[in-house]
Amino acid sequence: MEHNKHHIMSVKTATLVLAMLLFLTFVTVAVSRIDLGYLNVIVALALATTKSLFVILFFMHLKYENKMLKLFVFICFLILAIFIGMTFFDVAYR
Amino acid sequence: MSNVHKDYQGAKLGMWLFLFTEVLLFGGMFVLYAVYLSRYPAEYHSAGKELNAFIGGLNTVVLLISSYFVALAISFLQRGEQKKAIRYTYLTLFMAVLFLVNKAFEWSAKFSHGIYPDSPHLRELPQGESVFYGLYFLMTGLHGLHVIIGGGVMAFVIYKMKKNEVNSTDFVMLENAGLYWHLVDLIWIFLFPLFYLVI
Amino acid sequence: MQNQTSSPIPSFFEDSGSDRKGILSWILSTDHKRIGLMYLYMVLGMFIIGVCLGLAIRLELFTPGKTIMEAQTYNAVFTLHGVIMIFIVVIPSIPAAFGNIILPIHLGAEDVAFPRLNLFSWWLYMIGTGLALLSLFTGNGPPDTGWTFYVPFSEFTTTNVNTAVFAVFILGFSSILTGLNFITTIHRLRAPGLKWKQLSLFSWSLYATAWIQVLATPILGITVLLILAERVLGVGLFDPNKGGDPILYQHLFWIYSHPAVYIMVLPAMGVVSEIIPVFARKPIFGYKAIAVSSIMIAFAGSLVWAHHMFTSGMSDTAVLIFSLLTFIVAIPSAIKVFNWIATLYKGSIFIEPPLLYALGFIFLFSIGGLTGLVLGSAGTDIHVHDTYFVVSHFHYVIFGGTGFGLFGAMHFWFPKIYGRMYNKNVATTAWAILMIGFNLLYFPLFIIGLQGMPRRYYDYLPEYTLGHQISTVGSWILAVGLIIMFVNLYNGMKSGKKVGRNPWGGATLEWYTPSPPPLLNFDKEPDTFKGPYSFKGVERDE
Numbered sequence: 001m002e003h004n005k006h007h008i009m010s011v012k013t014a015t016l017v018l019a020m021l022l023f024l025t026f027v028t029v030a031v032s033r034i035d036l037g038y039l040n041v042i043v044a045l046a047l048a049t050t051k052s053l054f055v056i057l058f059f060m061h062l063k064y065e066n067k068m069l070k071l072f073v074f075i076c077f078l079i080l081a082i083f084i085g086m087t088f089f090d091v092a093y094r
Numbered sequence: 095m096s097n098v099h100k101d102y103q104g105a106k107l108g109m110w111l112f113l114f115t116e117v118l119l120f121g122g123m124f125v126l127y128a129v130y131l132s133r134y135p136a137e138y139h140s141a142g143k144e145l146n147a148f149i150g151g152l153n154t155v156v157l158l159i160s161s162y163f164v165a166l167a168i169s170f171l172q173r174g175e176q177k178k179a180i181r182y183t184y185l186t187l188f189m190a191v192l193f194l195v196n197k198a199f200e201w202s203a204k205f206s207h208g209i210y211p212d213s214p215h216l217r218e219l220p221q222g223e224s225v226f227y228g229l230y231f232l233m234t235g236l237h238g239l240h241v242i243i244g245g246g247v248m249a250f251v252i253y254k255m256k257k258n259e260v261n262s263t264d265f266v267m268l269e270n271a272g273l274y275w276h277l278v279d280l281i282w283i284f285l286f287p288l289f290y291l292v293i
Numbered sequence: 294m295q296n297q298t299s300s301p302i303p304s305f306f307e308d309s310g311s312d313r314k315g316i317l318s319w320i321l322s323t324d325h326k327r328i329g330l331m332y333l334y335m336v337l338g339m340f341i342i343g344v345c346l347g348l349a350i351r352l353e354l355f356t357p358g359k360t361i362m363e364a365q366t367y368n369a370v371f372t373l374h375g376v377i378m379i380f381i382v383v384i385p386s387i388p389a390a391f392g393n394i395i396l397p398i399h400l401g402a403e404d405v406a407f408p409r410l411n412l413f414s415w416w417l418y419m420i421g422t423g424l425a426l427l428s429l430f431t432g433n434g435p436p437d438t439g440w441t442f443y444v445p446f447s448e449f450t451t452t453n454v455n456t457a458v459f460a461v462f463i464l465g466f467s468s469i470l471t472g473l474n475f476i477t478t479i480h481r482l483r484a485p486g487l488k489w490k491q492l493s494l495f496s497w498s499l500y501a502t503a504w505i506q507v508l509a510t511p512i513l514g515i516t517v518l519l520i521l522a523e524r525v526l527g528v529g530l531f532d533p534n535k536g537g538d539p540i541l542y543q544h545l546f547w548i549y550s551h552p553a554v555y556i557m558v559l560p561a562m563g564v565v566s567e568i569i570p571v572f573a574r575k576p577i578f579g580y581k582a583i584a585v586s587s588i589m590i591a592f593a594g595s596l597v598w599a600h601h602m603f604t605s606g607m608s609d610t611a612v613l614i615f616s617l618l619t620f621i622v623a624i625p626s627a628i629k630v631f632n633w634i635a636t637l638y639k640g641s642i643f644i645e646p647p648l649l650y651a652l653g654f655i656f657l658f659s660i661g662g663l664t665g666l667v668l669g670s671a672g673t674d675i676h677v678h679d680t681y682f683v684v685s686h687f688h689y690v691i692f693g694g695t696g697f698g699l700f701g702a703m704h705f706w707f708p709k710i711y712g713r714m715y716n717k718n719v720a721t722t723a724w725a726i727l728m729i730g731f732n733l734l735y736f737p738l739f740i741i742g743l744q745g746m747p748r749r750y751y752d753y754l755p756e757y758t759l760g761h762q763i764s765t766v767g768s769w770i771l772a773v774g775l776i777i778m779f780v781n782l783y784n785g786m787k788s789g790k791k792v793g794r795n796p797w798g799g800a801t802l803e804w805y806t807p808s809p810p811p812l813l814n815f816d817k818e819p820d821t822f823k824g825p826y827s828f829k830g831v832e833r834d835e
Contacts, residue, residue, distance in 0.1 A: 008172045009165060018162040025154050025286075029147070032291035041131070044287035051283045059165045060276045061269075068480075069110060076114040079508050079595060080121040084128050087544050089615070090599060091129045093608035104406045104481035111473040115511040122515035122545050126530060129541055212527030221536025228528040228535075232519070 007064040017058045024051045102266050109270040113277050116240075120281055123233050127288060130225050137222025142292035144209075145230070149200045150290035153193050154282060160189030161279040164248075164272045171255070174262035180255050183248055183268070186275065190245040197238055230289050237285060240278045247271045302816045304712065304809040323408035324812060328415050329393030330710070336390055337779075339381045339422065344775065346374040351734075351768040354761045357753050364751040368437035369452070371749060373429065375440025376457060380464045381422050383695050384553065387560035388506075389418070389471050391702045392499045394710065396475060398803040399493045399825075401484025403813045406477035410470055417467035424460035428453045439749060441550070444531040444542040448523045455524055458517040465510045465517075468556070472506025475499055484802075493801045493825040494583050498563025501587035505552045505559075509595065513549035516542070540605050547598035555594040557691055558658070559587055561698025562629055565651045568705050569633050571799045572648035573640025576826040579632035586625035593622045603671050604678045612671045619669035626662055630655060645797070646720035650701030653728055657693025661686055664739065679749075682742025685735045693731060700727075700778065707782065708792040712808040714835075715785025723781060726774035733767030793834035801825045 028047045032040060057063040062070060131138055167182035208215035211231055216224045251271045254260040260267045305326045309318035319327055349370055353360045362370070393411065397404055405411050429435045432453030438446055442461075447454050479492070479500050492500075519542075522528045529535025531542045570577040577583065599607060599615040633655060642648070664686040667673045677683065708714050738746075741760035746753055753761070795804040803810070805819035821830060 006172065009169050011166060011169065014162055014165045014169065017165075018158060021158045022155065025151065025158065028287055029151055029291065032287065041292070044291060045284075048284050048287055052280050055161065055276055055280050055283070059161050059279075060273055069107070072110065072114070076117055076508065080118060080124070082596065083118075083121060083512070083548050084125050086596065086599075086614075087125055087129060087541075088132070090540070090544065090602075090607040090611035091132065091538075093610035101406065101481055104477050107480060108407060108410075108473055108477045111476055111507050115469050115473070115507055118508055118511035119515050122512045122519075122548075125545065125548075126541060129538070130536075133538075134536070211522075212529065217535070224529060225536045228530050228537075231526075232522055232528060232530075 007061070009058065009061070013058065017054050021051055021054055024054075100264065100266075105266045105270065106273075109273050113273060116277055116281075120233070120236070123229065123236070124284075127229055127233070130222070130229065131292075134220075134222025134225060137220050138226050138292050141219075141223040141226040141230075142289060145290050146200055146203070147290045149196050150286050153196050154286045156189050156193050156196070157279045157282050160186045160193070161276050163189065164275050168265065168269055168272050171260070171262060171265045171268055176255060176258070176261060179268070180252055183252050183255065187245055187248045187252070190241055190248065193241055194238065194245075197234070197241075233285060234289070237278070237281055240281070244271075244275050244278050247274060302807070302811040304807065305812050306809055308812045310812050321412070323404070323412050325393045325397050325405050325408065325411060326710075326810065326814075328411055329390050329395075331415060332385055332393060332418070333390035335419070335422065336382050336386050339377055340386075343374055343378040343382055344772065346370050346377070348768055348772060350374060351765040353751075354753070355765045357755055357758060365434075365437065367751045368749075369429075369435035372436050372439055376425060376436070376461070379440055379553075379557075380461055381418075381425060383557045383691055384464075384468055385418060385471075386557075386695065386699050387564060387702060388475070388499055388502055388556070389414075389468075391564070391699075391706065392471070392475060392502075392560060395706060395803060396496060396499055397478065397482065398806065398810065398814050399496050399801055400479065400482055401487055401802055401815070401819070402478065402482035404482075405474050406481055407474050411474055414467045414470040414474070417463055417470070421460045421462075421464035421467060424456055424463060428456035428460060432456060441546060442517070442520055443546075444520070444523070444539045445533065447520055448532060455521060458520050462514055462517045465514045468506050469510045469514075472503035472510070475503040476507065479503075490580075491824050492584070493563075494566035494577065494580070494587075495560075495563035495801075497584040498559045498566070498587045501591040502556050502559045505556050505591050505594065509549045509552040509556075512545060513553070516545040516549065519545070540602070540607055543602050543605055544599065547601045548595075551598040551601065552591070552594045554690070555590055557695045558698075559590060561654065561695045561701075562587070564698045564702040564705070565633060565654050566629070567799075567801065568647045568651040568701055569636050570826050570828075571705075571797050572645055572651075573637050573642050574798070574828055575636055575640040576828065577632070578635035578638075579628070580826065582628050583632050586628040589625040590622065593618070593625065597622060597669075600669055600674075603674045616669060616671040616674075620666065623662065623666060623669075630659060630662075646715075646717055646724060647701050647705035647797070649721060649724045650697050650704060653724065654694060654697040654701060657689050657697060657731065661689030661691075661693055664689065677742055679747055680742040681738040681746045681748055684748050685738035685742060688735050688738075693735075697727075700724075703782065705797070706803070707785065708796045709803055709808050709810070711786050711789070712791060713785055713789030714792050714796060715781050715789050719777065719781040723774050723778035726770060726777065730767050730769070730771030730774050734764050734771050735767070737761075737763045737767075795832065795834040798828070798831055798833035800828050800831050804831075 024047055028044060031043050031047070036043065056073065062073060163182045164186040167179045167186065170182060171179035204210065209227055210216075211228055216227055248271060251260060251268050254267060305324055309322055309327070310324055311318060311322070313321060319331060322328065349361070350367070353362055353367055393405070432455070434452045436450070436452050436454045436457045438450060438454060442454065442458060479496060483492070519530060523531055529537050531537045531539050533539060566577060566583055597615055597619045599611055600619045603612050603616070664682070668677065668683060668686060704715070704720060737760040741757045744757065746757045746760070792808055794806065794808055796808075797804070800823075802819055802822060802825075805822060806815050823829065
């Protein structure tokens, strides 16, 4: 994990990721025009999560980092999910 | 001083930890967003329709491209192409400014329609809509503040690259600036559908 | 007696690592020991202010009705007592002060990972403290909301809440940066060959604490910013008149502030885990269990926040679930207590002041912890919620726990930091007076709490007078104990007997370096180091 072994992202990979992100943005907008009821929010969030995975793994380089950092990122989002989710033990049952 | 040392991995770990704090800073507001969405779905829907999805979408594209630029700048710097790296960081900075200009147009349009926190117009609307707009202004406002800070960071790294203090052997500052910038992008990826496209 | 003092390397007091002289060589220093000491002095200074406010509260409550101050003043005094004690004293006390001084040495490092960031956190802490004090004298009077800043009252009170919550934001930011620094330090700056399994338990507890600081404090940051937004912009997210929900404020506040209790107490548990094996001359019992329980406390502590809200009007489902989860936190806490006792069992104990404080911690913290279960179970909580029972429980945990942990750390590491020893007999006397005063002050509050005396009230029914008066007398005894302790430490600092490297016979790395340590912490390789708790071959060096 020292400098010389550092992974450098190629222009091609970066461009492909950008193309994917723009495509997913288009899909997000398109899907939002269709009324799926409650599913709309879920679909939108699923798409946003997919997009952010692309950003985190490639642009933010997490794919090439060590397992420990991956675990930390997971814990961070897990904690956020717990904070949001467990608040609903209150508001969903009031 | 003898105890100054460069630790590449340490610097990056520190930056990631800082990003976690940013995620949870916004996270507190996402808690509120989620709760009020479940309480006022209809009001969210009608208020969300008032937001300009075109400007929101445009800004999404602007931020995605800016993320791409800074990712390229890092690659170029690591390969020793200092000039190209500086150019692409400039482009990132330019995109940040573009984002803010769009945002300014969007907000001033809202203000001129009498939509701003605690406005008389908002107080006449159903309460859920007022809450939605409150969240909208606070969350996109806090995000905008991060764009401004990120732009400042980019400008500082450009200065450091021009002085050749950030270069192909010591690039962690640009990498960390990039990480910060990607996080700003990441948050917008969620804000965009949650505010501009709510059905 | 005079051995070791002719060490060829100057100590960090003499060598600041820069050309700066006088106070500038301190307030601009990036040396973790100097920064840690500056935290310690500020924390102790603010502690004295907090104690004076606490004494004023107790004095006011000596008789029903007005004793020494008006009701509005009383509201401001208990608010300030809380804000100062929580955000300025207790949260930074052990991690920022002793964590800074000791952690890098425990790792065999020369400094923390980001020395300049460390100095920046100290400055943020100073600015936050300054703003908190400023909120007293500016605006429309000092805040009167209580340290929790509960909405909707905090949105509408005309007192100077804005400055106070902004101060809390800055202090939170300082705490985050310290946590970030410590995590990176523990990951990156362990001496070559120092494995995770050889980390001191103090380092483990700071590691767990630092994660809470990084992951929970931002929620506090956004929460106090939201209060500012409510007050300045009138957004209305917590204002029921505008569709907001005040209970959500309580959620956000406790999502941080419950884990914050573990920011306060985990480092003190780390200190106790250091002190006990040294004075029992025995390797710590259950090293792994204690280390893992720190992480478990940090995680489980993030799942229980709503147990502060059983009577707030939240759903019964939430009451049930959060009450259940609360009991889980008792497990890792109990693991620690049992392991400490097991370490003492059949050890060759020698009674010294640091051990007394550690034992005081175990005794007081156990009372605080067990009464916490009364509050954690929803049925009993409804009876004692917002009474003096809570006040007493909280002070047993935080003052009896973190406070005694801090005093223990002060007595334990004092000879290392100053190279001198305080008068042990006086220290023991002070400890005894503190223990008597403490229990006299807080135990009657359990009883009047059970009888229904509400917290934060200015006036009370005459039935509660006896309990309040015993408590107030206890506060005076406690104050006497504190004065004796501080004077003794001050005298020891000025003119105590000089000590060598290892006055207690400890096995962790700080005892291998001169007292006080040099700028870069070590003058030679600690080559006889076998692990933080293996005492074989360790010589006491008074």
